[in-house]
Amino acid sequence: MDKIVGFLVRFMVIALIMFAFYNPFTWNYVDWVFPNGTYPLVAWFGEHGLQFVVGLILVGALIYLCRFTYHGLGRIGVAFVAAILVAIVGTLAFNLTSLTYTGSLVVTVLQLLFTTLFAIGLMAAQINRRFAGQVTTLQTGDPGDHAHHST
DSSP: OHHHHHHHHHHHHHHHHHHHHOOSSSOSHHHHHSGGGOOOOSSHHHHOHHHHHHHHHHHHHHHHHHHHHHHHHHHHHHHHHHHHHHHHHHHHHHHOTTOOOOHHHHHHHHHHHHHHHHHHHHHHHHHHHHHHTSOOOOOOSOTTOOGGGOO
16 A cells, blocks of 8 residues: 555656646646747846746756656666557547547646656666665766775
């Protein structure tokens, strides 16, 4: 039960990050930065410093999620989980013939797919860490190289 709650908490946090970028409602980053579809990039940096900082934080969170998902699942794992999720959505889409497709529905479905993929990737990173008995880290060099310890 504890693992299910952990997965759901991760899923909700990731969904919050994903839907903070864009969602069908008006409370999202894209509508905050570009109201009414305008793109005022000429004077944007001087007047909208908070929006720039929030954008950097959201991009940093997405990079973090992508890296941990890749390290948790690997290339084959990411492709396999993504294929399963696309197959599930495709099956549901073809069986729900009365469903009308709009741009916001497609974006929402894609965001839910990526949210699920990231949540599975983060759980896989946790499982790998527990089985290996070590912390999940990003290696910057050869782990067997101990030349820097020479006297």
